[in-house]
Amino acid sequence: MSIRFKEAGSESSRRECYGGPDKQHDTSEFLLWFTDILDDELNPGRDIVNNIAQGEIPATQIPRFKRIPLVQASMESLQYLRAGRLSIISQRMDSQECNQTICKTCGDVTRTWNSFRQLTVPLPDSRAHTLQQLLDTQYGKGSADLRTAIDCDSLKCRGAKRDKDLTRYLTRLPDYLVITIGRFLSLGSGRNNAEITFPETGIDLTKYFCPTEDVPTNALDREHRGPFRYDVYAVQQHRGTLSGGHYWTVARSPDLPRNKNGAGEWHEFNDKNVNPCTFAKTQDSSTYMIYLVRQGTPMRRG
Helix, strand or coil: CCCCCCCCCHHHHHHCHHHCCCCCCCHHHHHHHHHHHHHHHCCCCCCCCCCCCCCCCCCCCHHHHHHCCHHHHHHHHHHHHCCCCCCHHHHHHCEEEEEEEEECCCCCEEEEEEEECCEEEECCCCCCEEHHHHHHCCCHHHHCEEEEEEEECCCCCCCEEEEEEEEEEEEECCCEEEEEEECCCCCCCCCCCCCEECCCCCEECHHHECCCCCCCHHHCCHHHCCCCEEEEEEEEEEEECCCCEEEEEEECCCCCCCCCCCCCCCEEEECCEEEECCHHHHCCCCEEEEEEEECCCCCCCC
16 A cells, blocks of 8 residues: 555545554554655655656566676666665665576576565474574575476577576665564464574675676675675564554664663563563564664764
């Protein structure tokens, strides 16, 4: 749902989002809704009429995007896939991934990009996992999968059914990344209570990013140049079910020093109650969303 505050009727639409005021609002959906509004309101390009198809790579560019290094194609794709999206929200929070398939007969490459503001990680079962273990199967070499009997439209295969290797890569990583644990993806209205653990600092996503060695480092912008190491500054936690429950937050201000009981230390925010805690509070089955800031991100106050 995309809502502009200034549009007629938007106020009544906002009141009915996600079932209205009498329904539990999923925190993940609410964040997407809220940042979508901010993105639109802060976008200086919102009213610019584009001469190219919004969100589409021109057909004339596709053959070239198949040949050049994936990281270069990913960077260049953004001028088409994200045309007119110029807000600071989009710049600092949006990520991109690419599904790349390679025909095992002719070598033809197909690349499909997708932008997202939250990285959702599915849970394979109810056992305990580290965040790294979950990511290992989603991106990079660990995501490689053989797809059989897939149409290949290359000049050599001419629509024949072929086997193809599929690999998913991260192809843009921003300063601020939100990871959502898929606790409600596979259990109907139930909740997967698997314990997911992760370190407070140095979460390294570099190996999940597409290869960059074929492009000079100075030709890559920050969002395409590793290493991609992140620190945790907040988590949102939940107890209950998809239809009802309670949310609270454990967070610290990453731009403030780690002084005892200061805002730079960990606190639990639970309704009107704010209490000091430690990072260990994040390491249990109630954690639902993880907020990360990339190391080296400029922190400005005032």
